[in-house]
Amino acid sequence: MPNVMELKEITKIYGTKIQTQVLFGINLAFEEGSFNSIIGQSGSGKSTLLNILGSLDRPTAGDIIINGKNTKSLSSKELSDLRNESIGFIFQFHYLLPEFTALENVLMPYRISKKPITKEVLDYANELLDIVGLTKVKNNLAINMSGGQQQRVAIARSLMNNPKIILADEPTGNLDSDSTEQVYELLRKINHQFGTTFIIITHDRHIAEKADRIVEIKDGRINLDITKANA
Amino acid sequence: MNSNYEGFIKLLDLEDKDKSVNYALELLKSKKVTLEELYLDFLAPALTTFVCQEKEKEICIWKEHTRTSIIRTILECTYPFVIERRNEIKKLHKKVVILTPSEEYHEIGAIIVNHFFMLAGFESQYIGANTPKNDILMAVKAYQPDFVAISVTNYYNIVITKQITDGIKKNYPNVKIIVGGQAFLQHGAIDQISHDYYMQKASDVFMIAKEVK
Numbered sequence: 001m002p003n004v005m006e007l008k009e010i011t012k013i014y015g016t017k018i019q020t021q022v023l024f025g026i027n028l029a030f031e032e033g034s035f036n037s038i039i040g041q042s043g044s045g046k047s048t049l050l051n052i053l054g055s056l057d058r059p060t061a062g063d064i065i066i067n068g069k070n071t072k073s074l075s076s077k078e079l080s081d082l083r084n085e086s087i088g089f090i091f092q093f094h095y096l097l098p099e100f101t102a103l104e105n106v107l108m109p110y111r112i113s114k115k116p117i118t119k120e121v122l123d124y125a126n127e128l129l130d131i132v133g134l135t136k137v138k139n140n141l142a143i144n145m146s147g148g149q150q151q152r153v154a155i156a157r158s159l160m161n162n163p164k165i166i167l168a169d170e171p172t173g174n175l176d177s178d179s180t181e182q183v184y185e186l187l188r189k190i191n192h193q194f195g196t197t198f199i200i201i202t203h204d205r206h207i208a209e210k211a212d213r214i215v216e217i218k219d220g221r222i223n224l225d226i227t228k229a230n231a
Numbered sequence: 232m233n234s235n236y237e238g239f240i241k242l243l244d245l246e247d248k249d250k251s252v253n254y255a256l257e258l259l260k261s262k263k264v265t266l267e268e269l270y271l272d273f274l275a276p277a278l279t280t281f282v283c284q285e286k287e288k289e290i291c292i293w294k295e296h297t298r299t300s301i302i303r304t305i306l307e308c309t310y311p312f313v314i315e316r317r318n319e320i321k322k323l324h325k326k327v328v329i330l331t332p333s334e335e336y337h338e339i340g341a342i343i344v345n346h347f348f349m350l351a352g353f354e355s356q357y358i359g360a361n362t363p364k365n366d367i368l369m370a371v372k373a374y375q376p377d378f379v380a381i382s383v384t385n386y387y388n389i390v391i392t393k394q395i396t397d398g399i400k401k402n403y404p405n406v407k408i409i410v411g412g413q414a415f416l417q418h419g420a421i422d423q424i425s426h427d428y429y430m431q432k433a434s435d436v437f438m439i440a441k442e443v444k
Contacts, residue, residue, distance in 0.1 A: 039390065209387030216390055226389055227418040
């Protein structure tokens with residue numbers, strides 16, 4: 001499978017007078033449709049790496065190639081467009097708007113892009129809510145849903161723009177073990193159904209051990225990178 | 232394939248523990264198979280080739296664990312045969328510690344390898360499954376082995392295994408590290424772990440024994 005995202009010799013240094021180097025020459029490539037986990041202790045540099053992968057932050061040096069496009073030469077607007085069309089985000093905290101319903105939250109990325117909500121768009125949002133098993137509660141306000149339900153709404157929302165890549169930062173960090181299992185099954189289902197590439201930062205062993213690939217970051221470097229033989 | 236294997240598998244498929252244990256032990260007593268043959272040609276394939284039927288998918292883990300439990304009982308029952316054989320074997324005067332890392336509960340492979348090390352003349356100590364990193368380093372310090380053998384099945388446990396092997400190499404550079412198990416079949420796993428020997432099958436112990444003689 002072709003690579004959907006590549007990092008070449010990525011370094012990240014914070015500060016000017018007092019410099020702190022967080023990433024040291026990271027080279028990583030993610031195949032289209034793959035299911036990857038990134039693990040590492042707190043302070044290892046994995047969140048910085050995720051921010052750079054998601055083009056939320058720029059590296060100090062090195063190249064990021066998303067969907068075949070090198071992001072180095074892109075303007076902020078072009079980068080933002082590439083991000084919106086290529087990458088969906090899931091965070092530990094769902095960041096749903098509490099006064100909106102599940103359906104309205106799922107539609108939010110579309111509303112932000114100021115495109116009209118056509119019947120097709122509405123149908124797709126409903127389909128996504130069906131996939132995540134929330135059809136019955138789609139008109140409930142986000143604030144009235146359980147933690148597991150809220151995270152599933154956030155997952156449906158991340159898929160609204162049909163991204164090729166989902167970046168997830170501790171998606172099960174706030175969930176109990178049953179909800180964790182449900183969220184994992186859901187991510188896998190999306191991975192199989194849409195061929196979406198998943199890059200998941202996690203402390204959760206139960207998620208990491210089920211991924212097809214485990215990348216361990218230690219002190220800003222790749223310490224370990226193993227892929228299941230049958231992946 | 233040994234002609235008795237089919238009969239053995241039939242009993243295992245029936246989950247008849249009593250008959251499976253008696254069948255295996257009778258093969259040893261009547262010298263129809265050696266200990267090595269029992270381990271390599273009966274017990275190991277009975278686990279690695281276990282396939283769950285489609286209609287039993289929901290109880291797959293339960294069935295696999297039942298089979299593992301029967302194999303474990305047979306394995307433990309063979310220990311007197313190991314003792315008997317060991318008395319006839321020339322000692323190598325080399326110590327080996329065998330373990331599985333923390334969160335690794337698959338230990339049948341490690342126990343078989345422990346028996347193989349004994350049969351090859353090593354002074355072998357199996358310190359258990361799910362062994363925390365610091366306890367492993369303490370055991371190496373206390374026991375002062377020539378070798379540490381680590382068995383890993385779940386590929387996530389390669390992460391902690393790397394910490395263990397790096398710790399052993401840093402603190403006890405003269406101790407040789409042996410690794411083996413299903414986890415090392417994954418891409419990149421064996422290349423990224425500090426080791427001196429990679430065992431692909433339990434009988435590789437005899438090659439190591441030959442080297443240290």
